[in-house]
Amino acid sequence: MDVQKLGEGRVHDQFDVSLEDADLLGEVELTTNLIIAASECDEHLSQAEIDSILGVVPQPRTEA
Numbered sequence: 001m002d003v004q005k006l007g008e009g010r011v012h013d014q015f016d017v018s019l020e021d022a023d024l025l026g027e028v029e030l031t032t033n034l035i036i037a038a039s040e041c042d043e044h045l046s047q048a049e050i051d052s053i054l055g056v057v058p059q060p061r062t063e064a
Contacts (some may be wrong), residue, residue: 030054 030053037053038045051058 033053034045034050037049041049045053050056
């Protein structure tokens with residue numbers, strides 16, 4: 001754990017965190033990919049483009 005010295009005491013460095021949660025890392029990667037794609041596009045991304053970036057495979061609708 002990193003600690004910053006503050007006068008005589010020590011303070012926990014709130015920015016010294018480790019991301020070891022696989023689900024969280026996956027979400028960060030998806031969000032990063034979406035941000036990069038949006039920043040490279042002149043217009044708004046379409047829903048189909050967003051789905052593609054996020055790896056969403058649309059399910060065909062079935063009539064009940």
